[in-house]
Amino acid sequence: MMALPLVVGVDGSESSLDAVDWAVDEAARHELPLHLVNASRWERYEGRLPSFGTDRPTGDVAAENIVAACAERATLRNPDVKVSAEVLAEDTVMALLEQSREAFAVVTGSRGRGAVAGALLGSVSLAVAARAVSPVAVVRGGEKNRAGALRRVVLAVGDLVEGSAAVRFAFREARSREAALHAVRSWLRPAHPRAGQSPLEREASGLIYEEQAAGVLSEVLEQAEREHEGITVHREVIEGPAHRVLLDVSEQADLLVVGALRRRDHTGLQLGRVSHAVLHRSACPVVIVPQRV
Helix, strand or coil: CCCCCEEEECCCCHHHHHHHHHHHHHHHHHCCCEEEEEECCHHHHHHHCCCCCCCCCHHHHHHHHHHHHHHHHHHHHCCCCCEEEEEECCCHHHHHHHHHHHCCEEEEECCCCHHHHHHHHHHHHHHHHHHCCCCEEEECCCHHHHCCCCCEEEEECCCHHHCHHHHHHHHHHHHHHCCEEEEEEEECCCCCCCCCCCHHHHHHHHHHHHHHHHHHHHHHHHHHHHHCCCCCEEEEEEECCHHHHHHHHHCCCCEEEEEEEECCCCCCCCCCHHHHHHHHHCCCCEEEEEEEC
């Protein structure tokens, strides 16, 4: 069976070049082909662009130059990775969503060219992460995090219903990277103590919430650990809001894996507050893994 490709959205920005580099390494780890895509409705703006004396639309030429340069960059980084490239005169989000139907994952940068384009590409990454059929990797963070130098994959463990696909993905990543898997679940004690509750009773109630969080971790990881022997797994139960906990642990991670529900009867963006926060502010690359319910 032919391996599904790792699809990378490229626009020539520094951020998309970081995405290409990260994706080449990821493709090599999983022995996957790499497919580079430049998609935009550049024909909308053709009247505003200067002519360079060619019969072909300027945007068409620019897009082909971008994908050709990115393909060359990918081949130079790792000649063993099979690279293909494609230019699509389509809406960027819709094109990448369509590509996600036959992809191991879709990879994007975290921002685009210039201040205005940066905001637009950020919205593209968010929309793709919220609606794609495949996992979506948004490449961001420091160089050591993107390079995989820390040997640490973090799995965000949320509600049980959203977790199985993300758990499998995180274990595969840990194995391919020869990294430890750190499964993290946050917990919060009630903001206000019950009337008449003593400090000791409040502390005891906090322990109950902590134990419940640890129980969820055990339930989520039990089967996956049996299926993926040899991977070092650390379980971390941390008090605090989930998004803050994950942003903190991302600083010492190569990858943060987060599950997201995809409800078949819903349209539009399907990401929660935690996913939004880590996509915008994580110190390492983030992978959103969809879970159908």
